[in-house]
Amino acid sequence: MKKLFIDIGGTQLRSELHDGKSVREDTRSSRKYDLVDYIExxxxxxxxxxxxxxxxxxxxxxGVILSAPNIKVSTKSIKKYFESSHDLHLEIDNDLNCAVMAxxxxxxxxxxxxxxxxxxxxxxxxxxxxxxxxxxxxxFEIGHIPHRLTPFTCGCGKNNCLELYASGxxxxxxxxxxxxxxxxxxxxxxxxxAGRKIKVQFEEALVxxxxxxxxxxxxxxxxxxxxxxxHNDYLVTxxxxxxxxxxxxxxxxxxxIVQSTLQQPGIDGARLLESSxxxxxxxKDR
Ligand SMILES: [Zn+2]
Numbered sequence: 553m554k555k556l557f558i559d560i561g562g563t564q565l566r567s568e569l570h571d572g573k574s575v576r577e578d579t580r581s582s583r584k585y586d587l588v589d590y591i592e593x594x595x596x597x598x599x600x601x602x603x604x605x606x607x608x609x610x611x612x613x614x615g616v617i618l619s620a621p622n623i624k625v626s627t628k629s630i631k632k633y634f635e636s637s638h639d640l641h642l643e644i645d646n647d648l649n650c651a652v653m654a655x656x657x658x659x660x661x662x663x664x665x666x667x668x669x670x671x672x673x674x675x676x677x678x679x680x681x682x683x684x685x686x687x688x689x690x691x692f693e694i695g696h697i698p699h700r701l702t703p704f705t706c707g708c709g710k711n712n713c714l715e716l717y718a719s720g721x722x723x724x725x726x727x728x729x730x731x732x733x734x735x736x737x738x739x740x741x742x743x744x745x746a747g748r749k750i751k752v753q754f755e756e757a758l759v760x761x762x763x764x765x766x767x768x769x770x771x772x773x774x775x776x777x778x779x780x781x782x783h784n785d786y787l788v789t790x791x792x793x794x795x796x797x798x799x800x801x802x803x804x805x806x807x808x809i810v811q812s813t814l815q816q817p818g819i820d821g822a823r824l825l826e827s828s829x830x831x832x833x834x835x836k837d838r
Pocket of ligand 1: 708
């Protein structure tokens with residue numbers, strides 16, 4: 553039996569095809585392909601695929617894609633579409649839900665919160681082994697809680713979202729606003745007054761995000777991941793130092809703050825969509 557696991561980010565589409573013996577990996581630009589066409593192509597080549605798990609960087613609910621930033625998807629009801637046209641089972645969830653499942657599995661932890669800072673700012677929580685979804689599968693969308701007014705508009709339509717400060721795309725927008733040229737890096741920001749201000753407001757927003765998440769979810773582990781954290785691991789130390797100032801102290805009593813070590817949390821999470829953790833929590837929701 554073949555299984556296909558797909559991780560779709562804002563810029564990259566990665567997949568793994570497992571046949572029980574070997575794994576075939578594929579990476580391409582997610583901006584150039586329609587997700588439905590991509591899967592159809594693989595199914596034509598491998599009609600025996602019986603399970604497809606997808607980690608998706610956008611809003612998803614009950615197998616339906618609700619928003620698709622940067623990614624072409626010609627059929628939004630993707631689960632229904634493929635399950636009715638092929639003899640297979642498909643599960644799709646948003647990237648942070650997939651990541652927290654992968655982290656929970658890695659740390660063998662039933663009370664865990666993941667805070668990922670990459671292009672966007674995302675978080676997700678597993679409490680007593682159950683993924684917290686919310687009515688529309690939008691729980692813990694921490695990037696869109698109100699923070700401070702900005703001169704920009706977020707993808708969600710508001711102009712005060714935390715993500716406009718505490719994310720890679722937010723940092724880039726502030727750099728453009730202050731006419732700082734070059735690829736995003738903290739050493740570059742350190743070179744100018746405006747850059748240093750951008751870095752400080754990023755760190756403040758990150759501390760606000762982490763302390764809010766910890767205070768609301770009271771996890772045993774707070775795992776920090778995403779590209780911006782991966783390339784700036786001082787941020788983990790920063791949060792360890794500053795969280796006691798901002799978070800509710802009983803929530804910090806038994807908290808471990810760690811950096812993610814997973815190389816591909818999206819693929820790992822997509823694989824886990826088949827497992828009992830995902831299916832049992834979904835079954836309860838339906
Ligand atoms: Zn927003």
